[in-house]
Amino acid sequence: MQIVSLAFEHLAEALRTDPIDESDEHARWAIYRAAVADEALLGLIYEALKDERESSLASAVVVLVLERTERSRHAEWIDILGDEHRGFSDRRSAELGILEDLMSERIPMVMVRDSLGEWSDWLQLKIAESVRISDVLEFVSREGRTKRIRRIASESLRTV
Structure with a gap:
């Protein structure tokens, strides 16, 4: 049984990381966290999260991505998450909108x-x-x- 998706494997390869214990969510978190810093990897992150078995990990990654993407793209990222895990991401998206509007004096x-x-x-x-x-x-x-x-x-x- 494959623990991570092919997209996640490509993500790790793109970062040129040493092999990790793919069953360790902390190790996967480190890969995701590093990948979020590179906008070119967002597509791979998106695909990998679709198959991420740890919903709390997926939620944490989505929140990181929300902080680095345009508000107009937030919904597509939040939609990756199951209904029961969207609450925090929805709230963070709203907060980021408030911050953006406040900084723009709207x-x-x-x-x-x-x-x-x-x-x-x-x-x-x-x-x-x-x-x-x-x-x-x-x-x-x-x-x-x-x-x-x-x-x-x-x-x-x-x-x-």
């Missing part, structure tokens, strides 16, 4: 004020690290959920 400050408490720690941290809008950073530096988020927002505010 989200009004009133929405930030009204929604920050509902946004995940991950999204708040990404906002603190990535957004360069002083009103947003000032608000997050006061109202961010954790000390770390507030500190990073304050530090980012100084560079705006």
